[in-house]
Every structure is written in C-alpha cells, then in structure tokens.
Amino acid sequence: MSGTKEHIVLIASRLFLQKSYKEVTMKELVDKTGMSKGAFYHYFKSKEQVFLESLEFFHEELTRDFSKYSQNSLKKFYIDYLGDTIRLTRHYFKHFENEFNERDITINHFSLVFDALRLFPEYRRKIEEVFKIELKFWVQIIKTARSNGEIKTPLSDVKTGEMFIYLSDGIGINMIMQGVALEDMVKQLKNQWDALYEQIKT
Amino acid sequence: MSGTKEHIVLIASRLFLQKSYKEVTMKELVDKTGMSKGAFYHYFKSKEQVFLESLEFFHEELTRDFSKYSQNSLKKFYIDYLGDTIRLTRHYFKHFENEFNERDITINHFSLVFDALRLFPEYRRKIEEVFKIELKFWVQIIKTARSNGEIKTPLSDVKTGEMFIYLSDGIGINMIMQGVALEDMVKQLKNQWDALYEQIKT
DNA sequence: ATATTTAAACCGACTGCCCGGTATGTTAAA
DNA sequence: TTTAACATACCGGGCAGTCGGTTTAAATAT
Helix, strand or coil: CCCHHHHHHHHHHHHHHHCCCCCCCHHHHHHHHCCCHHHHHHHCCCHHHHHHHHHHHHHHHHCCCHHHCCCCCHHHHHHHHHHHHHHHHHHHHHCCCCCCCCCCCCCCHHHHHHHHHHHCCCHHHHHHHHHHHHHHHHHHHHHHHHHHCCECCCCCHHHHHHHHHHHHHHHHHHHHHCCCCHHHHHHHHHHHHHHHHHHHEC | CCCHHHHHHHHHHHHHHHCCCCCCCHHHHHHHHCCCHHHHHHHCCCHHHHHHHHHHHHHHHHCCCHHHCCCCCHHHHHHHHHHHHHHHHHHHHHCCCCCCCCCCCCCCHHHHHHHHHHHCCCHHHHHHHHHHHHHHHHHHHHHHHHHHCCECCCCCHHHHHHHHHHHHHHHHHHHHHCCCCHHHHHHHHHHHHHHHHHHHEC
16 A cells, blocks of 8 residues: 555546546656656556556445445445445545545546546446446345335336436436535435335335 | 538537547547648637537537427326437437448547536536426426326425436446447336336326 | 675656647639 | 638647666675
8 A cells, every 4th residue: 555556556546537548647647646757667667557557446446345235125225335435435535635635626437437448448348247246236135125025116126226226327427517525426316216215115 | 511610510529429638639630521730720729619619519419409398298208308319319420421320439428528527617507507407397297297197206306307317317328338329228218217107107 | 794786666868759739821712 | 802711831849658877775695
C-alpha cells in the first residue's frame, strides 16, 4: 500500500475516474504523484499499463462480497447493499484523506469503463462476468424471499433481479449527470428499491 | 441537410458518439468529411465549436415529442415510446445509409454527455431540463392511468415515473457496455417495462 | 565494523511526432 | 469585381516515450 507503485496507481485511478483516458497526461500523472518521468517509467512501461493497473485496482477496491449480505431477507439484502456502497466508497476516498473529500469531485466509473472498453475490447467479458455474478446473488435472495413468503410476484426471479440492478445503474448514471453526492445517490436508490419492494412484498 | 456545414456536423456527431472528445482529431474530422483543413475552419472556428454543434444536432435528432404518444393509456404510452426509440435511431442512421448499418458501431450517448459536461459544465442544466420534461410526461400519463383505473399502486406518480426512466437508463447503459444492438436493447426494455406494468396494473 | 560492489530507484533534458490552429493563397460563383 | 468556398503548407506547443546519468541502499567481501 505504501509502495511507490501503489501510490502511483492510487493517484492514477482517481484521475482516470475524473477524466477521460486522453485527458489525463503523463505530465499530470508525474506532477500529481510527485515523481520524475524517469522514475515513473521505471515502474510502468506505458501510459496504457498505468491505466490497466488503475482499472484493476479500481475493481479490487470496489468489488462487493455479496456473500456477506443477508441471505434470508431481500429487504435486508438490499439494505446491506446500500450500506456497503457507502462503506466501499468511503474506504476508497480515505486514501486521499487530506487532499479533498468525496463531495468535491465527481467520480464517474461509467466513463472509466467506456475508456477501458475502447482500449481493451476484451474487457467486455469482465463486465459481463461482474454482471452475471451480481445477478446470481440477486436471483438467489429473491428465490429465498419468495419461498420465505417475504415477497409474492408474478415476475420471474431473473427479471426481478435485473430490475433491481437496472434501477441501480439508471439512478447511478442520472446522479452522476446531475452531480449529486454519494449520500444523496444512495438515498435516492433506497427510495426506488423501497418502492419496488413495496410492490412485490407479500 | 445537404449543405457542407450540415454534412460536417453529421459526420462529427457520429464520431463524437463513438469516441471521446480528445480521441477525435481534427485530422480525422477533415479526412472523414472529405474536406480540407481550410474549408473546415471556414465553417467552424474551433474543434470545440464542432463538438458543440454536433451536440446540438444530436439533441435535435433524438429529442422526443412526448405529446405524440398516447395520452390515455400508460401501456400504449410506453409502447409508443419504444417504437419512437427505434424510429428516431433509424432516422439518424439513415444519414449514413451506404457507409454502415446500426449494428456495426456502438453509439454511446452517455459518453457524449460526459464529454459535454466536462467541456461545458453548464450543460448540466440542459440535462436536468430534459429529465424534468420527460418525467412530467410520465407523471401525467401515470396520473391519467390511475384515474382511468388502468393501474393501481401505493407508489406516488413521481416515484413510478422515475422508475420507468431509471429502468430505461439502466438498461441503456448495460446494453451499451455489453455491445447489444438497438433492437435487442428495445426488446429488453420492453420486457422490463412490461414487468413493471404487470406489477402496477389493476 | 568497514569497505566494495551491484542493482534498484530515481532524475530531467531531450526527441520526434502529432495536435489544434493559422496564413496565404486559388477557385468558383454571384 | 467582389466574396464565399475551398486548398495546402506551415507553426508552436504539448504529447508519450527515451536516454544517459546520479543517488540510494542493500548485499557481499575484507
């Protein structure tokens, strides 16, 4: 964590979350990390590699462990999900503690993903994989909730799970476009998930 | 439409929908439009201006006239919406008839919007305005459908309307990330809206 | 303990290329 | 004859990446 390379990846990940790949220059990367160009290229062979490792770091930092969420109640599951969203984001921003707080900058992980897709088309498989894993957990808890008697809906488990995910992404992108802070985004997401839950609960 | 400037804006809009602002170079713009640099700068004073006019063109081409959609039935309203999505996209691609068809390229309007926000922060107001207008129409038809007896839900009109919109954006961004073609995106959206409708109908 | 060797860590000037933009025209049409 | 429409060579600056070097520190030898 305190290694030079890790330091670079951390700063770089933040920049790539704020701006497009091309907008982030090596000069800026060098300046913001406080390194020299020579030192920089001692650790990374190209800008592309810095981006790739930043992308991997981003995934490591923000990947969820769904198995820690409630496995008995759908409501509890999505409440855990919301709490985890805050936790994960806070944890990421903690690295920049003294520099700024999460309200000051817009982090746009969709923009990062778009750049990644343009640079590495095979990255699409990673995205699909992540989606499938998340969907699997939603379907699982929905199935359980249905047999529990917690919910009752004519919709299939998959379609219900997809609905929770799509709502989340739809709100995510709208909040980013409107420059809404994390807490408010999570609140809005809770509102919508509560509404959906209200519709399908027994 | 057949004017030189319109031709440039058309080609440029396509490029800005495919790549980030910085990735699109003046050289490429000049080559793809078949013009010379001098001619190009005769019509536009800067790259930024080309982008701005492409953005405006994009809005003109893809702005919906909700007042043409059904005003009696929510179901008909969203079916009209889906049909209009196909119609608008087809109309846009018709400009490039002989060059390629819509399946071959990824059109990412979110990426365009992110670039626009970075270049012109005040563009956020335009986005919010567009969102508000769309929401207004959703709320209107939902209100009507409720008094019609078409639907019955404890959810507020606004929350229900937002849910339709967020679902649409969530599916949109997921289909873009997964490289899904327009028709399949619309099908998936219909699936989800049908599911939501199933939940709230009387 | 101290001297010597070795290699990793780091530095900043430099390179060549491509960027957006311009200057100076020529052609075509009103 | 005037002006809009187009063409081309060119420019300064910033880009990613390189290169020859120095410093630092750990490993090894004395």
